[in-house]
Amino acid sequence: MAGEFVCPWWIGYVLVCPARRWLNDPAKLLAPYLREGMTVLEPGPGMGFFTLELARLAGPSGRVIAVDIQPKMVAGLRRRAGKAGLAERIDARLARPGSLGLAGLENTVDFALAFAVVHEFPDAGPFFAEVAPALKPGGALLFAEPSGHVTQPQFEAELAAAAAAGFLLETRPAIRRNHAALLRKV
Numbered sequence: 001m002a003g004e005f006v007c008p009w010w011i012g013y014v015l016v017c018p019a020r021r022w023l024n025d026p027a028k029l030l031a032p033y034l035r036e037g038m039t040v041l042e043p044g045p046g047m048g049f050f051t052l053e054l055a056r057l058a059g060p061s062g063r064v065i066a067v068d069i070q071p072k073m074v075a076g077l078r079r080r081a082g083k084a085g086l087a088e089r090i091d092a093r094l095a096r097p098g099s100l101g102l103a104g105l106e107n108t109v110d111f112a113l114a115f116a117v118v119h120e121f122p123d124a125g126p127f128f129a130e131v132a133p134a135l136k137p138g139g140a141l142l143f144a145e146p147s148g149h150v151t152q153p154q155f156e157a158e159l160a161a162a163a164a165a166g167f168l169l170e171t172r173p174a175i176r177r178n179h180a181a182l183l184r185k186v
């Protein structure tokens with residue numbers, strides 16, 4: 001399953017549709033994990049359905065590093081961050097094939113969000129192995145995969161890859177139409 005499909009850039013517009021809040025409200029979903037001043041990492045943000053809320057919750061002293069593989073997703077995210085007055089808190093970066101480019105972030109990230117993205121990577125193992133060093137010890141990763149695209153056994157295999165990279169499974173939050181796990185870097 002992993003890496004079979006990277007969602008086309010124009011789906012980015014669909015994913016930021018306000019109606020999606022009825023299904024997964026970013027404020028309600030993220031508030032339990034965020035505090036002002038946090039450093040946040042979001043691989044695969046698309047055009048930023050969750051990113052803007054991450055930046056609001058991290059506050060003026062926080063920052064969000066959002067890394068996407070598609071230039072049009074990054075451009076859309078920057079545009080939306082600017083309109084929302086959040087551009088200074090959001091560092092929107094372009095990933096390279098095979099690397100999120102996280103060098104220099106080692107042990108700096110308090111919270112990471114990987115929502116509907118890991119199944120688009122060629123392999124979940126290198127994804128978790130790249131994200132883990134960026135998190136502080138004790139830092140959290142909220143990991144969710146759409147249940148319409150990712151089966152339960154596939155999600156469990158991704159969790160096994162996360163465990164191999166040094167993540168502990170803390171809880172399985174209920175997120176509608178998604179498999180989800182809160183992982184903790186040990």
Ligand SMILES: C[S@@+](CC[C@H](N)C(=O)[O-])C[C@H]1O[C@@H](n2cnc3c(N)ncnc32)[C@H](O)[C@@H]1O
Nearest residue numbers: 015044045046049068069070095115116117120
């Ligand atoms: C289904 S979209 C989800 C977007 C966002 N997380 C959301 O839930 O609205 C998956 C995103 O992951 C990005 N992506 C896929 N492979 C990637 C990679 N290797 N590195 C960074 N981003 C990637 C895609 O370009 C796309 O923006």
